Amino acid sequence: MERQEVIDGLIEVLKTVRMIDPERLVGVTEETDFMKDLTVPSSELINIVAKVEQKFDIEFEDDDIDGLGSQVKDVVDLILKVKARG
Amino acid sequence: MAGYYDNGVHIENLCAVNPKDILIAYGPTKLLVDKYHWHSPKVGVVASYTPKAHDVEDHFGVFRGVDQIEAFVQATAGSLATFLECEKNGWAPTDMKDKLVPSFIGIGTVNFVSYLEEGDTFVMLGKTTYYKFKQMVCEGRIFKAPKGLDLDDYFKNFAEERLFKYDLGPEFTLVSALFDITGRAIDRSYFNR
Numbered sequence: 001m002e003r004q005e006v007i008d009g010l011i012e013v014l015k016t017v018r019m020i021d022p023e024r025l026v027g028v029t030e031e032t033d034f035m036k037d038l039t040v041p042s043s044e045l046i047n048i049v050a051k052v053e054q055k056f057d058i059e060f061e062d063d064d065i066d067g068l069g070s071q072v073k074d075v076v077d078l079i080l081k082v083k084a085r086g
Numbered sequence: 087m088a089g090y091y092d093n094g095v096h097i098e099n100l101c102a103v104n105p106k107d108i109l110i111a112y113g114p115t116k117l118l119v120d121k122y123h124w125h126s127p128k129v130g131v132v133a134s135y136t137p138k139a140h141d142v143e144d145h146f147g148v149f150r151g152v153d154q155i156e157a158f159v160q161a162t163a164g165s166l167a168t169f170l171e172c173e174k175n176g177w178a179p180t181d182m183k184d185k186l187v188p189s190f191i192g193i194g195t196v197n198f199v200s201y202l203e204e205g206d207t208f209v210m211l212g213k214t215t216y217y218k219f220k221q222m223v224c225e226g227r228i229f230k231a232p233k234g235l236d237l238d239d240y241f242k243n244f245a246e247e248r249l250f251k252y253d254l255g256p257e258f259t260l261v262s263a264l265f266d267i268t269g270r271a272i273d274r275s276y277f278n279r
Contacts (some may be wrong), residue, residue, distance in 0.1 A: 043192030043268045046221040064268040066273040 001083055003030075006056075013051045018045055023045045030073035045070070057084045088127065090172035092179065096189045096257030099171075100165055101127040105133070107143035107162055108168050108179045109186060118157035119165065123209070127169060130213035130224075130249050132241050134231065138248055140230055142204045149202040154262055155193060162224035164188050169216030170269060171220065186220070186271040194266025200230065200259055208261060213250055221270040229258040239274040 013029055014020055017040070024038050034040040040048065046065070053059055056079055064082065068074055089098040097103055105119040106112075118141075123131040137149040137155050167181055168188060175182075202208055212226035231237060235257070247253075 041192060043221070043223075043270075046219050046270070050218055060218055060219070066276075 001058065002054050003080070005074055006079050009055055010052065010072065010075060010079075014038070014046065016051065017044065018049060028067065028072060030071065031077060032072045034070045034072070036070075049075075052079065056083070088173065089179060090169070090176065092172075097169075099127060100131060100133075100169055105160075105165070109164055109188075110183055112160065117160070119161045119210075120155060121237070122138070122161075122165070124236050124244040124249075125169075126249075127166070127173070127248055128214065128217070129246050130165055130211070130226070131162060132165075132209055132211050132244060132249070133153075133165070134207055134209045134237055135161075136207040137202060137204050139252065147202070147203050149206070151196070151198050151262070154202070154208075155196055155264065155267065156190075157208075158210050158212060158226065158228060158264050159190050159267050159269055161210045161211055162226060163190075163222040163267060164223070166212075166214060166270060167217065167220065167222040167271055170217070176230075182271075185274055187274055187277060188246075189270050189272045190268075191221075191270050192223075192268035193269075194225075194264075196262060196264045198262045200261045202230060206235075207237070209237065209254075209258070211249055211254075212247055212264075215266075219270075220272075221268065222275060223266055223268045225265045227252045227263050227268065228261045229254055229259050232257040232259050 011025055014025055020038050066077055089096060100122040104116055109117055118135050119133050120135045123135045141149055171182055172179060206229050208230050210228050212224045214222060214224055216223040
């Protein structure tokens with residue numbers, strides 16, 4: 001799976017998050033920060049991660065989430081890592 | 087096996103626990119749970135607290151609303167998630183203290199309809215609405231309990247169905263309704279960055 005494909009899928013997930021202004025999703029890059037740039041509350045990040053599991057048909061471990069950063073690239077790296085883990 | 091072991095003692099549910107032994111990060115003046123009266127590990131809890139003189143100091147004898155919220159998160163997300171993490175990992179709460187920090191990360195809506203004064207025992211009925219990746223969301227109600235009621239006896243046959251309906255007798259007075267009270271156990275290393 002290519003990184004851009006993952007980013008596109010992630011943006012599809014973010015479009016379903018009521019707390020995110022759709023206008024903020026225009027021009028999302030790997031450096032985009034969920035909390036600073038998309039104003040996602042920290043409590044909502046777990047819900048996004050849960051939606052990502054469904055979207056990409058993967059399952060994260062608690063430890064995967066413990067060290068997760070708040071930028072798009074952090075989630076992309078994690079998705080690819082878990083996909084590779086199989 | 088349900089529960090966890092603490093110093094060789096099998097803790098099957100929170101009713102067997104003194105709150106200070108599971109909410110171990112809280113000092114004596116900040117711990118706002120006196121006792122657990124009913125607990126179903128993945129469902130919810132009933133706990134109580136009686137405001138002390140120091141809880142109402144400089145606040146005209148009234149227990150602050152913000153402290154009701156704090157008491158509720160301690161009784162629900164703090165206690166329930168610690169119990170489940172200890173069960174899952176085979177830890178005692180003291181083991182968890184070295185690894186995870188229970189953190190209060192969000193509040194939804196809270197409606198206050200009455201108040202509590204020093205010496206007013208209140209019960210917190212809390213249910214888990216979401217638990218994943220060490221993040222727990224709870225909602226519930228706080229009721230002022232009648233003076234002198236034996237709460238252990240009152241809740242000994244309590245059941246999930248009654249919790250879901252907040253089914254208490256008319257002698258209890260609704261004080262507040264709390265929604266989306268969210269806590270998360272965060273890896274201790276995060277705080278050292």
